[in-house]
Amino acid sequence: MPAILDAIAISFRSNPRTVLLGDPAILEWRVKPGATVTIDQGLGDVTGMTDGEGNGSAEISPTGMTTYTLTATDGGVSEELQTTVSIKLLDSFESDSRSVGPGDPVTLLLGDCPGGRVGLD
Numbered sequence: 621m622p623a624i625l626d627a628i629a630i631s632f633r634s635n636p637r638t639v640l641l642g643d644p645a646i647l648e649w650r651v652k653p654g655a656t657v658t659i660d661q662g663l664g665d666v667t668g669m670t671d672g673e674g675n676g677s678a679e680i681s682p683t684g685m686t687t688y689t690l691t692a693t694d695g696g697v698s699e700e701l702q703t704t705v706s707i708k709l710l711d712s713f714e715s716d717s718r719s720v721g722p723g724d725p726v727t728l729l730l731g732d733c734p735g736g737r738v739g740l741d
Contacts (some may be wrong), residue, residue, distance in 0.1 A: 628652045629692035630674070632701035639682070640708050647703065648677045651692040660689045682707060 630650040639645045651657055653674040657667045663678060670676035680688075687704045716727040 627699065628655050628694045628697060629690060629699035629701045632688075632690045632703050634680075634688070634703045634705045637704070638706040638708050641683070642681070644679050644681045645705050646677050646679055647688060647690075648675075649690055649692075649701075650675050651690075652694050655692040655694040657693075658691045660691075661686055663688075680705065 628651060630652070632647070632649045635646045635648055637645075647659065647663075649657065649670070651670065651674045653672060655667075655670075655674065656665070657670050657676065658665050659678070661680075663680070666676060666678055669678055680686075682705050685704065685706050687702055690701045690703075692699050692701075714728070717724075720726045
């Protein structure tokens with residue numbers, strides 16, 4: 621593995637790593653200054669989103685767990701890094717009581733559910 625000073629692709633991450641369905645995340649990267657940068661999953665060439673120090677970012681809105689691959693190329697040499705964004709379908713799921721007896725009523729409180737439907741069996 622090349623030393624960080626020799627690396628073309630230095631870092632690549634999602635912020636945050638898990639989002640609620642429908643919420644955005646930011647892909648952040650650092651590459652060798654001057655490198656050409658592409659990201660799969662429809663983003664394409666993101667070199668124009670990379671500053672002179674090699675730092676870049678792009679907003680994404682994944683609809684399911686998605687792994688993104690960044691490819692940085694400089695002088696005919698390419699390096700790849702990956703990051704995965706996970707989706708949380710339900711923000712929270714709570715009960716209005718800590719414990720209940722058999723037959724006692726209980727209210728279940730659902731947080732934001734952008735998926736639209738929750739079923740209980």
